[in-house]
Amino acid sequence: MSEEVEYRCFIGGLAWATSDRGLRDAFEKYGHLLEAKVVLDKFSGRSRGFGFITFDEKKAMDEAIAAMNGMDLDGRTITVDKAQPQGGSGRDRDHDGDRSRDRSRPSGGRGSGGGDCFKCGKPGHFARECPDESGRGGGGGRYSSRDDRYGGKDDRYSSRDDRYGGKDDRYSSRDDRYSAKDDRSGAKEDRYDRESGGGRDRYGPDRGSERSGGRSRDDGSRGGERHGRAPYDRPRDGGSH
DNA sequence: GATGAGCGT
Numbered sequence: 001m002s003e004e005v006e007y008r009c010f011i012g013g014l015a016w017a018t019s020d021r022g023l024r025d026a027f028e029k030y031g032h033l034l035e036a037k038v039v040l041d042k043f044s045g046r047s048r049g050f051g052f053i054t055f056d057e058k059k060a061m062d063e064a065i066a067a068m069n070g071m072d073l074d075g076r077t078i079t080v081d082k083a084q085p086q087g088g089s090g091r092d093r094d095h096d097g098d099r100s101r102d103r104s105r106p107s108g109g110r111g112s113g114g115g116d117c118f119k120c121g122k123p124g125h126f127a128r129e130c131p132d133e134s135g136r137g138g139g140g141g142r143y144s145s146r147d148d149r150y151g152g153k154d155d156r157y158s159s160r161d162d163r164y165g166g167k168d169d170r171y172s173s174r175d176d177r178y179s180a181k182d183d184r185s186g187a188k189e190d191r192y193d194r195e196s197g198g199g200r201d202r203y204g205p206d207r208g209s210e211r212s213g214g215r216s217r218d219d220g221s222r223g224g225e226r227h228g229r230a231p232y233d234r235p236r237d238g239g240s241h
Numbered sequence: 242g243a244t245g246a247g248c249g250t
Contacts, residue, residue: 012247039249043242050247076245084248 006034007061008083012050014038015074023051026073031060052083 011023024036038051055061061082069080 008248010248013245014247016244037249039247041242041244044244046243048247048249049245050249052249079246081248086249 007055007058008086009053009055009061009065010050010079010081010083011038011053011068012079012081013077014047014049014051015076016047016049018047018051018074018076020051022074023053027053027064027068030064030067031055031057 009027011027014023018038020037023038024033027033027036032055033053034056035054036051037053039048040046041048053064055064065080065082068078071078071080
């Protein structure tokens with residue numbers, strides 16, 4: 001029996017202007033919301049177009065998903081679905097960039113005619129996601145099954161290679177970088193020491209100091225006064241249009 | 242800093 005200790009829903013397709021308050025106002029009618037928040041971007045501080053709501057009862061969550069999924073909010077069609085498990089003790093979520101979701105979308109979709117399961121031959125999923133050996137505990141846990149099978153981040157690219165062929169050249173170089181980095185983790189100091197004693201003098205403190213002190217002088221034009229006017233004469237009463 | 246199919250501090 002699968003039962004979560006929390007009932008969270010993912011709300012996508014929100015308008016840029018929708019805020020946590022608007023989200024709560026739209027979902028609190030289905031039940032008591034423990035939390036309702038719209039994810040904001042750190043750069044602009046604006047809504048990222050999706051948010052999360054947490055109910056205190058499964059019934060309310062189910063009602064909200066069934067009632068608000070595909071509905072219109074603030075002028076945009078929103079997507080309501082169960083949220084991913086953020087939690088627990090550590091999240092090893094990967095930035096896949098896509099998931100196995102197969103929501104009905106107009107003129108969209110990436111799973112149609114693009115991939116079939118090599119294992120069981122059924123479309124809609126890839127061999128590595130073949131449900132034949134993995135069981136979904138109901139929504140909310142699709143990343144877990146994947147990690148359990150691979151346990152390695154590099155292996156993930158290898159799998160793709162079988163499907164795409166020589167298209168992963170960029171991954172190859174990237175993959176190589178990871179290997180070198182990990183291998184160097186234990187010998188990082190050794191490499192540094194060798195380089196220092198290899199005959200090449202690193203930038204010494206006196207040198208840098210000398211350069212800073214010896215070259216530190218006027219910037220060219222600072223501390224006095226500028227021309228007070230741009231080199232270009234631009235009439236402001238005749239360029240407006 | 243815009244983004245539009247996305248799963249948060």
